[in-house]
Amino acid sequence: MAGRTISEKILARKSGRPVHAGDLVVCDVDCALGTDGSVPMALDYFKAMGGERLRDASRLVFALDHYVPPTSAQTIGLHHMMRDFAEKHGVTLHETGAGIGHQLIVETGRALPGGLVVGADSHAVTYGALNCFATGIGSSDLAAIMLCGRIWLRVPETILVVLTGALPHGVFAKDIALALAGRLGADGAAYQALEFAGPGVATLALEDRLVLSNLAVEMGAKNGIFPADAETAAYLQGRTEQAFEPVAADTDASYIRTVEIALDQLTPQIALPHLVDQVVPLADASGTPIQMVYLGTCTGGRLRDFHQALDVLKAGGGVAPGVQLVVTPASREVRDAMAADGTLDALVGFGATVVEPGCGSCCGTCGVIPGDGVAVISTANRNFKGRMGNAKASIYLASPAACAAAATRGVVTDPGKVSR
């Protein structure tokens, strides 16, 4: 029998069967996230399924993140409905302003190595950075988990992504993810797992790995998983009391495809409107006028991202006239850290509009909406037409540093070349 990939081994553990790619399995779910974007429908499905009691409330987390702050009677109503349900059934609920659900799952140690964590939101793949099998589901699947604690999954084939070398100055995790999306295409990993490996992994901070796992779904992947190492353990230190057992791939595991990325050869990348796989070297788009710069989201809204952006803003002497800079920390923990080390004041000093932690402008459900004809450069993961709430805006995706570089010049600019 051939060896197993990380995904195969985790799903074997969670289903209690010796599974391989292609098998259908029923798995126990360690933790499931629902947001104000998905829980309201899940509660309807749960009731319609005859659900009265939760199978295990301790395995559920609700986050109010898509409508923050709520700006209509309807969205306030959805929040109240979720609060009432969470209180009645004993579900952990993160209030508005606590942050993006995905970031909170990671920060609160709910995504642990070797585990199976799902989220009723496509970017639940983010937690794969912590060596857990993490995938996005819809509201109906969440309702079934609420009822029986389990989910059926097809065990995915795995694409091995081998990272070698280390990133050069001015090139960041987002550039790796965009380069990969450009290479694989928007459905290049459909129904499959991405497993990151190679000596380059050790050079990436946990916050960098979250960026790569987060973007996995933009290639159609079911999950994007990393091996666990000292960096993983260090991040989880103090975030969980729970024991966990990391999973490594067998040396004779079988992969459907291997893709190698030499980090030291990588240059800044940019995704052009309106598709995430419309990726070109940033130099090719250099000089494109930009009117709005967005720093935030579950891809690029962490402390490390804001530090990288601030370095470039300082080097470039601040924000160019006519450019709107909008900042949305991914969580309160991130915002507090930004406040403590002066990052927040510095960004405000450069004229940034700071929005309460949450999904913000990313999917147009709250936050600052771009105007007609506006070109936005964003640290987010999606640039679909209308994504940020206005179908007449154009969205470019790039690293936090590249977004900051565009802010300093008012045009797409290589962050490595920004100086006063």
Place this chain on the structure above:
Amino acid sequence: MTVLRGRARLVGDDVNTDSIISSTRKRESLDPQVLKQFLFEHVDPSFAASVQPGDILVAGKNFGCGSAMEVAVTTVLGAGIPAVIAKSFARTYYRNAINNGLLPLICDTSGIQDGDILISDETGAIRNTRNGDTLRPEPLPEIMKAILGAGGLVPYMRKNGDFKHGDFKL
């Protein structure tokens, strides 16, 4: 297998869920009967008004990519569309479709034109009445047949309360 007869409505490759129904719309209502008037509003503003019950969506690759929001399935069903035929689906859309009883069929759709009348038989084969072409969609795994057969995940769970082992082949 459900027997279908309907008019093909063509959409392209990489249609994301936000373009099926804008996430800004679901802020105000989750009711498919309300949302259906905004179906594909940014792709084809005339779509919602011209859709007829029984119409079949015909797509290219990666249909339903992006957000996992389930209104992108319930709104399609709300408009009376019973099935989507595509070269491939994004996995969350595919799951949501099965769970809600929207039939997701995978086959080569490149020969289908907008307005073609498509008829499926009990074997699942789809005949294009314009040119007589017959398409044979990929067979569904047992668990998906069981969920679709029950009418979706809600009736399936109402009946079983859990996933039934007999619905899986291992």
